Structure formats: C-alpha cells, structure tokens
Amino acid sequence: MSDWRRWDPPVLGLPRAAFRPSAIFLALVGLFALSGLMAWHQVTPRLAVFLFVVSGWLVSLCLHEYAHAVVAYRSGDTDVAHRGYLTLNPLKYSNVLLSIILPLLVVVLGGIGLPGGAVWVDHAAIRGRLRKSLISLAGPATNVLFTLVLVIPFAFDPDVFVHLEFWSGVALLAFLQLTATVLNLLPVPGLDGGNALQPWLKPNTRRMYDVLAPYGFILLFVLLWEPTVNRYFFDAVYAVGDLLGLDRQLYALGFDLIRFWQR
Template sequence: MSDWGRDYRLVMGVPREAFRPSPIFLGLVGLFALSGFMAWHQVTPRFAVFLFVVAGWLVSLCLHEYAHALVAYRSGDRDVAHRGYLTLNPLKYSNVLLSVVLPVIVLLLGGIGLPGGAVWVDHASIRGRLRKSLISLAGPGTNLLFTLLLVIPFAFEPNVFAHIEFWCGVALLAFLQLTATVLNLLPVPGLDGGNMIQPWLKPNTQKVYSTLAPYGFILLFALLWQPTINRYFFDAVFWVGDGLGLPQQLYAIGYELIRFWER
C-alpha cells in the first residue's frame, strides 16, 4: 500500500475504524427515532414512550462517554481510541453494569438520570490540570446540551394535547438529562464533579479522593437517601427545570407512561 493509502487509513496513528459509530449505537438511534414516530402517532403509546425514553437515555449515555473520550483523545490520550471509546459502542465501556444497566434500572424505578462511570482515561498522558478538568466536564456538558435541546420546543408552546404521549416522553427525557447534569456536577469522589476538582486539590486530598472514587456511587446513594439532602436536591432540580420552562406535569405523566407494566 502506498504512503498516501496508509495515511488515509490512519488518523494520528489510529485506524479510522476507531472513529466510526458502531452498529449498536446506530441501532439505538434508529430505535429512538422509530419509537418517537410511534409515540407521535399513538401506536401502542405507552410501550412507544417506554422505548422512546429508554433509547433516548441510552443514546445520551453513549454521547456522554464519547465526549469524555473525545476530549481525552484531543488532550493526548490516544489509547481511548484503541479501547473503542470513540465508536460510541456501550459494550466497550469499562463497566457495562454501572454505565448502562444500573442507570436504566434507576431510571425505571426512581425516575432519576443516574450518571455512569465508564471510560478509563490515562491521566498520566494528559498534561495540565485544566485539560483534566475539561475531560471530566465534557460528560455533564453533553447532558446539559441535551437538556436545552429538549426544552426548546416547549418555549414555542406546542399543542401538547394533540400528541400528548410524545411530548410527555420529551419532557421526561429533558428531566432525566437535567438530573444527570446536576448529579454529575456534585463534588463526589468518582463522579465527574469530583474528578473536575481533583487536579486542583493538594496531593494528600487527591489521594483521599482516589481512595474514595470506587465508592462514589455508594456515597451518592447514601447522600440521596438522606431525606433532607434528597429534598434539597430535587427542589434545586425542580427550580432549574421551572426556570427552563420544563412542564412538571408533562414529565410526571411521562414517568407514569414508561411504567406500562403497572397497568
């Protein structure tokens, strides 16, 4: 093969296949679009909303982790490409249970957008504290962008009653993205918020964060289990949602719709 051919097939020493969206991700996008069409036209509406919300949430999870990996790649960690993180394939994540299965279960049972811990970044190859913080910020930044995009239609006061199931699904997805954004930004070791501030801490405090990081999810659940903290958290989420124009009634109905097995 000529030098030009080799250069065409490689991007900075990484095969171009490492940047192609995986069939699994494309399938999730297709399912998201199809279920949205079904919900709009009220074809098995409750099940359609269930598929619409779950598929949309999985797509956002893939893009959340992709954002981490892409910024890490641009910051000097080439191994994220070799690990398959830039293909948007959720099966390539370091812990599929924590990154995909558990968030979906919590979504269905608790109506919360639980953050996942998935891509492994070689921080030794990243120079500069700011870059390390930006890698962590990229994920919740993606959730925030999703939130804003999903809320925009409600600013134009659509006739939600004409396609009530569809708009309830959109509202619920926006609420889940909002909760994921807030949760991810909490300064809890192991979560994106904790990882954002860790490079700026003193060495001894960084060691404490690293020791607690594997137990970040447990710590998060313990915090949310406290009634006072739980109330403050959801009060803050509801306040932000109201400020963005996200209708509470719609995402409450959306949550009831996705639990189609209860009726």
C-alpha cells in the first residue's frame, strides 16, 4: 500500500499527562487573553500591546512545534510523546535558545517572525517520504492558519481608531505570522521548507543537505543580509499582506508600541 494511504495508529499505553497541555502553555494563553483585554481598554497600552504580541507569538510557536510533533507521532515516532512535545511546553523543546529566545529577540528588535528549530523527530521511525514532508510542513501550516484567523476581522473593516492599540497589535501579529510562513517555507537546509524537500533528494544531494542543515539559520541570516534578497523578500511579504488587507501603517504602529522602552 502506498504511504499516502497508510496512517498507523499511535502506540497505546502512554499516560494522559503526555498529551495534556502544560501549565506554562495555559499561562501563555491566559496572558495573551488578559493583555488583549488590557490593550482593548487602553490599560497601560504600550506594555499591554507588548505583552499581547509577545505572548501571542509564543503561543503560535508552541502550536507550530506541536503540529510537527503530533504529525510525527501519528506517523510512527511515538517517542515525541515521551519527550514532552505533545504537552505544548516550550521548555521541552530540544533547543530553547533557537526555539524561543532568539525568535523572540528578533520579533521585538526586528519585527520579523523568525522560525525556530525545536522538536527533534526520529526520522528512522518514519516510513515514507510523504510522511516526512508532511511533518515538516505541519508547522508552517499553523502559521498560515494563524495569519488567516488574524486578518479575518479586517475583512469587516473595523473602526481601528476606536481601539487603535489593540488592532495594531493584531495587525503586527498577523504580519509576524506571515513573515514566519514565508521564511519557514524557503528551501533552505534546516528550515521547514528545505526539510520537506530533503526526503525527495538524490542520495548524494541529501548527504550534502544534511551537512548544511545545522547551519540553516546562518544561511538564512546571510541571505536576508544581502540587500537584493532582503528587498525581494520584504516586497513579497508586503504584497501578500496588502492582498490580505493588512494596513502597513497599522502593523508599523504595533511594532513601534512593543518597543515601549524607547519612550
């Protein structure tokens, strides 16, 4: 039977705690809701927008990595449950620096949704190239979903000036999700887009890919540092944002607000 039709059930016998959302994730969701309410009512608005965007971004990171893990689990790597990846606990990720701290710094200082390298998947336990590609694509799919959910309110043309701080935070979050989607899908070794292609490469090319994969983030920074590539990248992101109805001035305001220490 071809691998796209076969979907092995997970191994039974794991404790329920392996699948239960962690207290840390629930606290992030609570902070996201509370700070959104604060921004809506303009309670310490700059700090509120900062907390709203940061907690929302962290929630999206948790769900991004959870998507990788749950598809890997359903595809045969049941060890992801033992490693705690299905609890949505960001502290369980294989590299907290690359998965949480670095992307968060880039969000706050650069206004870019940087993808993070987090869950470790035992590819030897995964049978079939299509499954391996789907595991890699599951994370960016959550960013696409987040982007669409966040831009839906703007389709109804809300009066953003009534709750300007809140809507600027929503617009910035949508922009961050959009940049994360595009970056994740770039065919760069080590990123999700490259990892989705890796199983389909010829053996010699795959070996070269595996050598370059640990340096994917460095390659990404080098690419974005190059002025022409940087311009094409942001032109593409801005064009998609315009198509989705995102107001550039609105998410620029959101970026200004989250850097509350500058004023």
